[in-house]
Amino acid sequence: MRADRLVAALLFLQTRQRVTAAELAAELAVSERTARRDLEALASAGIPVYSQAGQGGGWSLVGGARTDLTGLTAPEIRELFLLTGTDAHTSPQTRTALRKLVRALPAPLRDGAEAAARAGVSDGTDWAGIETEDAHLGPLQRAVVEARQVRIGYARPGGEPRERTLHPLGIASKSGVRYLVADTEQGLRTFRVDRVTSVTETGAPAVRPEGFDLPTAWRALAARMEDRMVATTVRGRVAPGTEGILEGLLGGRIRYGERAPDGWRPIEADGPSPEVIAAQLAGLGARVELLEPPEARAALSRIGTELTSLYGETGA
The missing domain is CATH 3.30.70 (Alpha-Beta Plaits)
Structure with missing residues (x-):
């Protein structure tokens, strides 16, 4: 999966002064064209990776070979962890690599990375779902990671959008469909992300229930939905x-x-x-x-x- 490769590419860059697309392709067992696209994707996502043309050129991570990723900013670190957080195909090896990456981060960046790592959960059991387009996924993920209360427009099938004020707690992915897990006046609820019509931050912080654990909460909410189904x-x-x-x-x-x-x-x-x-x-x-x-x-x-x-x- 591409998310796995991007993490592997970033870690490979950390260990080398400079790499070529051919060297990365050999390391990841992909084509040179795919390796180049992965490097360009890291750069376009804001990761401090740059290329140098000519003899002796290649791709480098800003800060040199032994940076322990200190060249990354807090938003870049969060983006990297969100990249794999709700991908149902993210492998256990990738998740292990992410945990190691957290430990390698400077202390000021560690909290944000851990928040991003907790922001998503993948559920591989089948609900006969289909892949959806989620226009508001990015703002919702940021609200989860940054603990921001939001007001969303939400439309059920055949209905008009209604506004709800929520404390976003995480994003779950199941059968190609993403769900926002949030605390509301009625308790923990789920909202299909593809039915969200708008997202506005209220300016207030999101309140996280004491002892909240996203995988545990999702299992309970999913069981409730399955009972209704x-x-x-x-x-x-x-x-x-x-x-x-x-x-x-x-x-x-x-x-x-x-x-x-x-x-x-x-x-x-x-x-x-x-x-x-x-x-x-x-x-x-x-x-x-x-x-x-x-x-x-x-x-x-x-x-x-x-x-x-x-x-x-x-x-x-």
Whole structure:
């Protein structure tokens, strides 16, 4: 993963007076073009890395070979740690390297680096999510690291944005979706980052609950969300060849029975309500038949009636 390579490239630069893109490529087992792009990415991110052309040239870290990274500023250090904090693919080796890097930092920079390292958590278990675009991720990460209270605009699906004042505590990444973990008047809550419409700092400091630990808090919040996601079970049957689509829609929330002689398979599917599951399956048309509970069948009937009323009979 690129985050791993960037950390490795920075540490490699620290140990050398000057390196070429070819030397870095050999060290990281990548192409010379990829190594050059990684070096340029470090420089463009504000890391004090510079290149020198000509014979004997190459790339160097400002301050020489034995800087213990003292050439880095506090914002640069935070950016480096945030780079890997919420990446679900960050390896254990990279996280170990980051811990060593913290210990190598000068004392004035160490607190900021540790705050950035605590700002994110990755959860690899599946919620059948998709990668999202998070326009406000950067401001939220900074608010977490710098302990700034924020006012956000937040829009649930189909709803208008509403403002909430929060104490941001961390960013969690699960199945390609990022969630802000924050303290509110109602206690700890999660907010999908891709549904945040605005971020404004209030000027007040964020209050961190005593003894707060992001991984522990996320596990409790995620369990609560999972309970809501599987509050209801519907039963039915599906036509041959439908399994792949179902798994894309519902992930691990679907279970199959043995296939009948006609090729159809019994299914059980979990979800927050019969109506929500029916809406998720409505696009499969006649390839799925829900049998129970009655609320699921009624919801599909209502969806069919609404679509027929809107679009009319096929061929009309």
